[in-house]
Amino acid sequence: MAENTGKTAIVTGASRGIGLAIAKKLAKSGYNIAVVDACDLEKSEDAVKEVKALGVDAKAYQCNVADFAAVEQTVKQINEDFGGIYILVNNAGITRDGLLIKMTEENFDAVINVNLKGTFNFIKHVSPIMMKKREGRVVSISSIVGIEGQAGQVNYSASKAGVIGITKSCAREFASRNITFNAIAPGYVETPMTAVLTDKQKEAIFEMIPLKRYGQPEDIANAVNFLCSEDASYITGQILSVDGGMHM
Numbered sequence: 066m067a068e069n070t071g072k073t074a075i076v077t078g079a080s081r082g083i084g085l086a087i088a089k090k091l092a093k094s095g096y097n098i099a100v101v102d103a104c105d106l107e108k109s110e111d112a113v114k115e116v117k118a119l120g121v122d123a124k125a126y127q128c129n130v131a132d133f134a135a136v137e138q139t140v141k142q143i144n145e146d147f148g149g150i151y152i153l154v155n156n157a158g159i160t161r162d163g164l165l166i167k168m169t170e171e172n173f174d175a176v177i178n179v180n181l182k183g184t185f186n187f188i189k190h191v192s193p194i195m196m197k198k199r200e201g202r203v204v205s206i207s208s209i210v211g212i213e214g215q216a217g218q219v220n221y222s223a224s225k226a227g228v229i230g231i232t233k234s235c236a237r238e239f240a241s242r243n244i245t246f247n248a249i250a251p252g253y254v255e256t257p258m259t260a261v262l263t264d265k266q267k268e269a270i271f272e273m274i275p276l277k278r279y280g281q282p283e284d285i286a287n288a289v290n291f292l293c294s295e296d297a298s299y300i301t302g303q304i305l306s307v308d309g310g311m312h313m
């Protein structure tokens with residue numbers, strides 16, 4: 066376990082799945098963790114316990130990433146509680162799958178608001194804090210379908226393609242302030258989000274994975290940890306596929 070860096074990482078959607086794995090990995094690298102999630106605070110408190118057991122400070126914040134004003138308040142609170150923010154991981158995300166012909170306006174808006182606007186909201190409120198310090202790392206979780214598209218996921222793939230656009234534009238805007246912006250494009254990862262797929266769907270996906278195993282949350286967390294590390298200080302505006310070779 067690394068020494069405590071005294072620096073803080075915000076991880077959104079950190080109470081379970083990929084977000085929790087990212088929070089734990091960054092904790093092992095010595096970062097204090099702000100666990101942000103829209104779920105019951107009780108669930109996030111369990112995540113905080115797991116993170117704290119790794120020897121860093123951590124605190125849970127209930128916040129809907131899609132709510133601009135709530136994000137502003139949460140970021141302010143985190144900055145006060147921890148005395149700074151060095152890393153932001155935009156991980157919170159949802160799906161509302163369906164063919165376009167059947168997709169409701171509500172389901173389109175819901176996914177865009179959480180996945181895309183939520184990413185904007187956090188960057189908008191965290192970036193002034195990073196700018197003052199002239200350092201920062203932002204990693205956003207996109208998806209293979211943001212690159213390739215996917216039938217039945219017009220809303221989700223648009224939101225994840227949007228995350229790539231935000232990442233590249235911000236990488237250019239903030240490079241002179243020593244803040245890097247990168248995104249990760251996972252393939253299929255075994256989490257509660259993908260547990261709803263049928264066995265038939267899972268088997269079809271498996272066939273498309275050259276490395277012949279499903280992704281685990283830790284596979285994504287390892288890549289996030291690298292992009293936040295000193296070793297990645299010359300990398301910005303990149304989209305790293307972590308998908309067992311699905312997208313080449």
Ligand code: NAI
Pocket residue numbers: 077078079080081082083084101102103104128129130131156157158159179183206207208209250251252253254255256257258259
């Ligand atoms: P998950 O559903 O297991 O966890 C998502 C977390 O985000 C939950 O804790 C949930 O409460 C939180 N969340 C949802 N809406 C929120 C909101 N409005 N505000 C704050 N928190 C909210 O999902 P999983 O699989 O861990 O996914 C994490 C990220 O990775 C998502 O952005 C997802 O789109 C992306 N991803 C996942 C893949 C997979 O195969 N599981 C593949 C590609 C990308």
